[in-house]
Amino acid sequence: xxxxxxxxxxxxxxxxxxxxxxxxxxxxxxxxxxxxxxxxxxxxxxxxxxxxxxxxxxxxxxxxxxxxxxxxxxxxxxxxxxxxxxxxxxxxxxxxxxxxxxxxxxxxxxxxxxxxxxxxxxxxxxxxxxxxxxxxxxxxxxxxxxxx
Amino acid sequence: xxxxxxxxxxxxxxxxxxxxxxxxxxxxxxxxxxxxxxxxxxxxxxxxxxxxxxxxxxxxxxxxxxxxxxxxxxxxxxxxxxxxxxxxxxxxxxxxxxxxxxxxxxxxxxxxxxxxxxxxxxxxxxxxxxxxxxxxxxxxxxxxxxxxxxxxxxxxxxxxxxxxxxxxxxxxxxxxxxxxxxxxxxxxxxxxxxxxxxxxxxxxxxxx
Numbered sequence: 001x002x003x004x005x006x007x008x009x010x011x012x013x014x015x016x017x018x019x020x021x022x023x024x025x026x027x028x029x030x031x032x033x034x035x036x037x038x039x040x041x042x043x044x045x046x047x048x049x050x051x052x053x054x055x056x057x058x059x060x061x062x063x064x065x066x067x068x069x070x071x072x073x074x075x076x077x078x079x080x081x082x083x084x085x086x087x088x089x090x091x092x093x094x095x096x097x098x099x100x101x102x103x104x105x106x107x108x109x110x111x112x113x114x115x116x117x118x119x120x121x122x123x124x125x126x127x128x129x130x131x132x133x134x135x136x137x138x139x140x141x142x143x144x145x146x147x148x
Numbered sequence: 149x150x151x152x153x154x155x156x157x158x159x160x161x162x163x164x165x166x167x168x169x170x171x172x173x174x175x176x177x178x179x180x181x182x183x184x185x186x187x188x189x190x191x192x193x194x195x196x197x198x199x200x201x202x203x204x205x206x207x208x209x210x211x212x213x214x215x216x217x218x219x220x221x222x223x224x225x226x227x228x229x230x231x232x233x234x235x236x237x238x239x240x241x242x243x244x245x246x247x248x249x250x251x252x253x254x255x256x257x258x259x260x261x262x263x264x265x266x267x268x269x270x271x272x273x274x275x276x277x278x279x280x281x282x283x284x285x286x287x288x289x290x291x292x293x294x295x296x297x298x299x300x301x302x303x304x305x306x307x308x309x310x311x312x313x314x315x316x317x318x319x320x321x322x323x324x325x326x327x328x329x330x331x332x333x334x335x336x337x338x339x340x341x342x343x344x345x346x347x348x349x350x351x352x353x354x355x356x
Contacts, residue, residue: 047235054228058346062221065351073355084347088340095231095336103178114185118192125196142207 042097050094057087180330184337187300191341194296195348198289202353206284211353214279216270220350223266224342230259231339238332244320249328253312256335260305267298290349297345300338307331 061080063069070076092098092111100108202211237252271291274280281291311331315324 042235044236044239047232047239050235051228051232054231055225058221058224058228058343061347061351062217062224065354066217066221076355077352080347080351084343087343091231091336091340091343095235095339096333103181106178107181110182110185114188117189121189121192121196122199126199129200 042094046094050090053090053094054087057083057090176326177329177333180333184333187337188341191293191296191344194289194293195344198293198349201285201289202349204285206286208284208287209277209279211286211290211350212355214274214277215350215354217350217354219266219270220346223263224346226259226263226266227339227342230256230263231336233259234332234335238328241320241325241328246315246319249320250312250315253308253315257305257308257312260301260308260335264298264301264305267294267301271295290353293349294345297338297341300334300341304331304335304338307334 061083064076064080068076070079098107098111102108233252233256237249237256240248240252274287279287281288308331311324311327314327318324
């Protein structure tokens with residue numbers, strides 16, 4: 001287990017360097033020599049930063065909806081979806097330690113590929129089914145309940 | 149504290165361990181990441197299903213009538229807290245402190261269990277009101293999506309408890325560190341999926 005201990009010391013030194021260094025806090029980049037994995041961990045500061053950002057990015061959408069602040073459903077929907085997208089990026093960076101270099105870039109490649117498929121699945125399904133729905137006969141809830 | 153006897157698996161060839169040190173094991177972590185991406189596709193399909201069927205109430209109750217956003221906000225907070233406590237467990241693991249790691253893992257598990265308890269209470273409440281999965285397409289899609297996420301959290305907790313036993317028994321050996329890192333990705337990934345759930349299902353469903 002001496003290798004583990006050495007690695008721990010090495011990382012500690014690196015982490016300290018990070019804290020003195022740049023402000024973004026998450027433990028990627030510089031001294032890692034490119035084999036930084038998505039599961040590798042940041043520092044207390046990076047986790048707390050991510051947590052505070054997440055709380056703010058969660059609280060605002062809840063406030064917008066519960067207080068009906070904007071007064072317009074479409075406007076509110078777009079705003080809270082934007083907040084969700086930003087929060088997902090925050091989680092990816094501060095909690096999952098995502099970056100473009102880990103595992104030789106393969107984790108990022110897999111993520112981009114997956115996101116492509118997710119967007120095609122979501123947008124495609126909703127778009128196609130919305131248009132099919134418009135070709136259906138208009139029906140009130142009462143008729144829908146008692147249709148043959 | 150730990151015995152000198154190595155657990156099964158630790159006797160594996162050491163050549164790559166020395167090269168990559170405890171944080172390497174690239175194959176496993178990349179493979180687990182690919183698994184998470186495939187899991188992401190499962191959730192994408194369930195989200196798409198909900199997106200298509202989410203407004204088909206069949207004259208039944210709508211999200212605006214059913215959802216209690218205060219409960220959802222509480223649940224979101226619990227999951228968010230469990231994410232940061234898991235992060236602290238990983239930091240303690242890095243410092244090789246077994247007890248502190250186990251303590252943070254236990255706190256994480258408690259938050260996860262509280263999340264599940266509230267979700268089950270919500271489900272029971274809905275079913276009691278007659279809003280069962282059979283009631284409408286909206287409710288079928290809702291229970292499938294949110295239930296699948298809850299199932300993931302359940303298995304995450306089972307995995308967490310298993311790893312706590314492993315760490316207690318064998319210490320923070322390289323194998324256990326690798327496993328904890330996989331669970332870390334899994335746990336944070338579930339929190340990412342929950343962002344989609346509370347935004348897309350609960351918040352947007354609560355608006356008319």
